Amino acid sequence: xxxxxxxxxxxxxxxxxxGFSSYLRGLLGQQxxxxxxxxxxxxxxxxxxxxxxxxxxxxGWLLLRGLGVARRDWxxxxxxxxxxxxxxxxLG
Numbered sequence: 780x781x782x783x784x785x786x787x788x789x790x791x792x793x794x795x796x797x798g799f800s801s802y803l804r805g806l807l808g809q810q811x812x813x814x815x816x817x818x819x820x821x822x823x824x825x826x827x828x829x830x831x832x833x834x835x836x837x838x839g840w841l842l843l844r845g846l847g848v849a850r851r852d853w854x855x856x857x858x859x860x861x862x863x864x865x866x867x868x869x870l871g
Contacts, residue, residue, distance in 0.1 A: 781789075796817075804811055835857065842848040
Protein backbone atom coordinates (compact mmCIF):
# COMPACT_ATOMS: atom_id res chain seq x y z
CA UNK A 780 0.00 0.00 0.00
CA UNK A 781 1.24 3.46 -0.83
CA UNK A 782 1.99 5.81 2.01
CA UNK A 783 1.11 9.51 2.08
CA UNK A 784 4.64 10.62 1.07
CA UNK A 785 4.51 8.21 -1.89
CA UNK A 786 1.17 9.62 -3.03
CA UNK A 787 2.37 13.21 -2.61
CA UNK A 788 5.51 12.49 -4.63
CA UNK A 789 3.48 10.80 -7.37
CA UNK A 790 1.00 13.70 -7.47
CA UNK A 791 3.75 16.29 -7.62
CA UNK A 792 5.54 14.36 -10.36
CA UNK A 793 2.35 14.08 -12.39
CA UNK A 794 1.62 17.82 -12.12
CA UNK A 795 5.22 18.69 -12.90
CA UNK A 796 5.31 16.32 -15.87
CA UNK A 797 2.07 17.68 -17.32
CA GLY A 798 3.36 21.24 -17.00
CA PHE A 799 6.63 20.31 -18.69
CA SER A 800 4.72 18.50 -21.43
CA SER A 801 2.64 21.63 -22.13
CA TYR A 802 5.79 23.77 -22.23
CA LEU A 803 7.49 21.28 -24.55
CA ARG A 804 4.49 21.26 -26.89
CA GLY A 805 4.66 25.07 -27.00
CA LEU A 806 8.35 24.92 -27.87
CA LEU A 807 8.04 22.21 -30.51
CA GLY A 808 4.72 23.22 -32.04
CA GLN A 809 1.29 21.66 -32.21
CA GLN A 810 2.42 18.85 -34.53
CA UNK A 811 4.79 17.48 -31.90
CA UNK A 812 4.35 14.18 -30.09
CA UNK A 813 5.39 15.05 -26.52
CA UNK A 814 5.13 11.51 -25.14
CA UNK A 815 7.52 10.13 -27.74
CA UNK A 816 9.83 13.14 -27.46
CA UNK A 817 9.92 12.98 -23.65
CA UNK A 818 10.56 9.24 -23.78
CA UNK A 819 13.39 9.77 -26.26
CA UNK A 820 14.87 12.52 -24.10
CA UNK A 821 14.73 10.38 -20.96
CA UNK A 822 16.24 7.35 -22.70
CA UNK A 823 19.06 9.57 -23.94
CA UNK A 824 19.71 10.92 -20.45
CA UNK A 825 19.78 7.42 -18.96
CA UNK A 826 22.11 6.10 -21.66
CA UNK A 827 24.43 9.04 -21.05
CA UNK A 828 24.48 8.29 -17.33
CA UNK A 829 25.22 4.61 -17.98
CA UNK A 830 28.06 5.59 -20.31
CA UNK A 831 29.65 7.85 -17.69
CA UNK A 832 29.30 5.23 -14.94
CA UNK A 833 30.77 2.60 -17.27
CA UNK A 834 33.72 4.83 -18.09
CA UNK A 835 34.42 5.53 -14.42
CA UNK A 836 34.17 1.83 -13.54
CA UNK A 837 36.45 0.92 -16.44
CA UNK A 838 38.98 3.56 -15.44
CA GLY A 839 38.85 2.34 -11.85
CA TRP A 840 39.40 -1.25 -12.92
CA LEU A 841 42.33 -0.22 -15.14
CA LEU A 842 43.96 1.85 -12.39
CA LEU A 843 43.40 -0.64 -9.57
CA ARG A 844 44.12 -3.90 -11.41
CA GLY A 845 46.36 -2.79 -14.24
CA LEU A 846 48.49 -0.05 -12.72
CA GLY A 847 48.32 -1.05 -9.06
CA VAL A 848 46.93 2.21 -7.72
CA ALA A 849 45.94 1.96 -4.05
CA ARG A 850 42.19 1.49 -3.55
CA ARG A 851 42.16 4.22 -0.90
CA ASP A 852 43.66 6.74 -3.33
CA TRP A 853 41.11 5.87 -6.03
CA UNK A 854 38.20 6.19 -3.58
CA UNK A 855 39.45 9.55 -2.31
CA UNK A 856 39.90 10.84 -5.86
CA UNK A 857 36.45 9.75 -7.05
CA UNK A 858 34.79 10.99 -3.86
CA UNK A 859 36.56 14.34 -4.16
CA UNK A 860 35.47 14.68 -7.78
CA UNK A 861 31.86 13.85 -6.86
CA UNK A 862 31.97 16.39 -4.03
CA UNK A 863 33.38 19.05 -6.36
CA UNK A 864 30.71 18.44 -9.00
CA UNK A 865 27.94 18.47 -6.36
CA UNK A 866 29.27 21.75 -4.91
CA UNK A 867 29.34 23.40 -8.34
CA UNK A 868 25.78 22.24 -9.05
CA UNK A 869 24.57 23.32 -5.62
CA LEU A 870 26.21 26.75 -5.62
CA GLY A 871 25.98 27.56 -9.33
